[in-house]
């Protein structure tokens with residue numbers, strides 16, 4: 097009995113390292129306290145430039161700036177008061193609170209023992225958890241299928257289309273990613289972008305580029321914390337505000353999300369389900385996010401081997417009836433360059449490379465039903481954009497009925513990459529980066545030891 101238990105806990109140690117890794121927090125923790133403020137230069141071309149001297153120029157974009165008081169702080173840990181590290185429901189946000197209250201009541205009734213554990217940065221030391229995994233906690237043993245009596249859907253881990261690479265990028269948007277977006281554009285390749293709400297408010301024009309280019313957007317929380325550590329209202333807020341800022345700035349309401357580090361359990365799945373967000377994890381991890389992090393000891397060559405391992409599985413029949421969803425990032429120059437260098441071999445081995453709404457034939461990926469995702473068969477015959485279609489063109493075939501996404505958006509989207517230059521004004525930028533990068537990294541470097549602690553705690557529990 098004890099031996100079996102020890103084994104299951106050892107398995108946990110290995111699995112709990114899966115995910116997009118604590119270390120990236122240090123590198124990703126780049127938000128300022130306000131959306132970009134800059135001189136009134138040519139904002140639009142800056143947002144799509146690949147000139148390193150220009151593309152990260154801060155800018156003023158009124159549609160984003162005016163949202164700031166209605167949202168939690170951008171990258172809350174950068175808030176100089178240090179009072180908040182993740183989003184929570186704003187005290188005067190009655191609309192959010194009205195949506196949250198019944199969710200909270202149901203959670204307390206339905207999952208009374210599924211409580212927050214560990215820290216926002218993934219330190220699970222001292223966590224006592226029933227090793228039978230009653231909460232289907234992904235970080236514990238990669239559970240992705242809640243028991244039927246929970247009424248929760250299984251997480252998405254693969255795509256149903258044979259020999260198809262389900263393509264997604266985590267952690268955008270950012271200012272320095274135009275080379276990747278250009279590359280996707282040049283190759284007529286569309287992808288699913290898992291966007292962080294804080295980054296969307298930080299880099300709204302770069303976020304707009306994704307929808308204009310015809311990519312699919314899913315939610316990747318407000319500030320990229322370990323969701324199972326959060327209280328009910330924090331977890332709700334991390335999803336609610338990220339979904340809302342995407343609606344407010346890009347005009348679309350996503351119906352999918354990916355938990356940072358894969359850290360999800362039934363409590364969090366329930367909150368996501370009540371926001372109509374499908375939970376998407378992955379089947380294969382490129383580990384690209386770990387490259388260059390000293391304590392992780394993952395080299396560029398290792399990441400190449402990880403990509404190659406997925407590619408190699410095509411030839412032995414692994415993907416005869418489905419395809420992988422591979423965890424890849426738009427995070428560093430390396431993660432993006434590595435994808436670009438692997439893409440030809442992916443294309444060569446796999447029959448298709450497709451965004452997730454395409455691989456699942458999800459015609460309406462957003463609440464806004466005028467935005468259409470092509471079916472798999474449409475996509476492979478050349479209709480590739482996730483974009484608006486005119487009401488006239490409800491049928492499948494031509495791309496003539498599609499217009500660029502920004503062309504059809506009114507109301508909530510008051511600017512676009514090409515019209516926003518007019519709102520530029522010289523407001524002084526308050527670049528008060530208060531480096532929480534170091535504490536974050538220090539803490540996440542302790543993850544291994546923390547998990548050891550969790551293992552010991554588990555043994556004591558038994």
Ligand SMILES: *[C@@H]1O[C@H](CO)[C@@H](O)[C@H](O)[C@H]1NC(C)=O
Pocket residue numbers: 129168169170175176177178179180
């Ligand atoms: C910082 O956090 C405090 C406490 O949550 C909040 O009142 C304040 O508005 C935040 N400041 C900024 C600039 O976001």
Ligand SMILES: *[C@@H]1O[C@H](CO)[C@@H](O)[C@H](O)[C@H]1NC(C)=O
Pocket residue numbers: 165166186188189190
């Ligand atoms: C909440 O209060 C802030 C500051 O008082 C205000 O700017 C904001 O508009 C309010 N938000 C909502 C949703 O009412």
Ligand SMILES: *[C@@H]1O[C@H](CO)[C@@H](O)[C@H](O)[C@H]1NC(C)=O
Pocket residue numbers: 197200201204328329
């Ligand atoms: C949600 O429920 C918890 C009990 O699990 C309670 O402590 C908390 O105050 C509730 N949150 C709100 C905002 O009502």
Ligand SMILES: *[C@@H]1O[C@H](CO)[C@@H](O)[C@H](O)[C@H]1NC(C)=O
Pocket residue numbers: 226227228230
């Ligand atoms: C652990 O979970 C199992 C099955 O869900 C249950 O029978 C058992 O009582 C739980 N143990 C503790 C210590 O909660």
Ligand SMILES: *[C@@H]1O[C@H](CO)[C@@H](O)[C@H](O)[C@H]1NC(C)=O
Pocket residue numbers: 308309310478479480481495498500501
């Ligand atoms: C897809 O959208 C891009 C960017 O708006 C556009 O250049 C391209 O012509 C569109 N492609 C198709 C097939 O509609």
Ligand SMILES: *[C@@H]1O[C@H](CO)[C@@H](O)[C@H](O)[C@H]1NC(C)=O
Pocket residue numbers: 195370371372
């Ligand atoms: C979820 O979808 C249902 C059915 O369309 C809708 O009634 C509900 O308002 C949606 N919930 C949210 C939070 O958008």
Ligand SMILES: *[C@@H]1O[C@H](CO)[C@@H](O)[C@H](O)[C@H]1NC(C)=O
Pocket residue numbers: 393
């Ligand atoms: C890092 O990897 C190198 C090469 O594989 C190996 O020799 C070294 O022992 C590793 N270091 C750690 C700390 O794992």
Ligand SMILES: *[C@@H]1O[C@H](CO)[C@@H](O)[C@H](O)[C@H]1NC(C)=O
Pocket residue numbers: 409412413414
């Ligand atoms: C294909 O190779 C992979 C990796 O070696 C292995 O895990 C898998 O079981 C193999 N599948 C088949 C159908 O042979």
Ligand SMILES: *[C@@H]1O[C@H](CO)[C@@H](O)[C@H](O)[C@H]1NC(C)=O
Pocket residue numbers: 126127152270271272273426427428429
């Ligand atoms: C993201 O943007 C920041 C500026 O906020 C920049 O310093 C950083 O290098 C960018 N990250 C990547 C991966 O390019």
Ligand SMILES: *[C@@H]1O[C@H](CO)[C@@H](O)[C@H](O)[C@H]1NC(C)=O
Pocket residue numbers: 148272273275276429432433436
């Ligand atoms: C990586 O950086 C180099 C040098 O600045 C640049 O030429 C290249 O376009 C970048 N790659 C990506 C994918 O951003």
Ligand SMILES: *[C@@H]1O[C@H](CO)[C@@H](O)[C@H](O)[C@H]1NC(C)=O
Pocket residue numbers: 256257455456457471472473474
């Ligand atoms: C998607 O639709 C195609 C026909 O367009 C069909 O062959 C395929 O089975 C569908 N896939 C899914 C996952 O429904």
Ligand SMILES: [Zn+2]
Pocket residue numbers: 116266267316320356357
């Ligand atoms: Zn991530």
